[in-house]
Amino acid sequence: MKLNKRLLTLSEMVNEHYDLVWDCCCDHGLLGFKILADGVIKELNFVDLVPDITNKLKRKLQQHGHHLPKxxxxxxxxxxxxxxxxxxxxxxxxxxxxxLVIISGIGGDLIIEILNKLTPNCSGLHVDFLLCPVQHTYKLRKRLRELQFKSKDERLVLENNRGYELMLISHSAGQAMSLTGSDMMWKIILWPQVILTN
Ligand SMILES: C[S@@+](CC[C@H](N)C(=O)[O-])C[C@H]1O[C@@H](n2cnc3c(N)ncnc32)[C@H](O)[C@@H]1O
Incomplete structure (x- = not known):
């Protein structure tokens, strides 16, 4: 199973305990599979809107599920x-x-629509979100601020001539949401430039 850098980094950002993780818009299911295979998370729900995709994924999991922890x-x-x-x-x-609800690989506009509906249901629950929009990131960050989310971790992944902002957010912990990306995200990309210019 070969994951691209973006999916691999998302899987690495799941580094604290969660009782249940949701791999939403899962498509191929590679991200959820990797998270379960890492062994830290014991329970995961794959979610996708398209029946052909979920049926295919069910078959794949039946075939390869024995590679996962018992x-x-x-x-x-x-x-x-x-x-x-x-x-x-x-x-x-x-x-x-x-x-933890992971929403990755769709546009920021659609993530906003989803969060507008999901966030009211989170009241009284412990729910973090891990987001990776493919576009409209600034607009998404603005909405995340309005919804009073805080940022627990952010990473920038450059892949196939595109930059992806990966954001782990929560209502209960973290720093204020930046509209342009936090230091956590930019320091990783700035280091090589510092080394080159010195
Ligand atoms: C490009 S794939 C993303 C796959 C993977 N998450 C990633 O980051 O590479 C987008 C998937 O989102 C699904 N999708 C789009 N809107 C959805 C919704 N509202 N609910 C569930 N699945 C949705 C599509 O069916 C498609 O399989």
């Missing part, structure tokens, strides 16, 4: 991300459970 649990859901039932999703989850 205690890994997953389900594949065919539905609109904005309608996922965060509180009720996993049978044994309580309201104290820590959940």
């Amino acid at each position: 205690d890994a649990q997953w389900q594949v859901l065919c539905q609109d991300v904005s309608e996922i039932a965060l509180a009720k999703s996993a049978s044994q989850l309580t309201n104290d459970a820590r959940q």
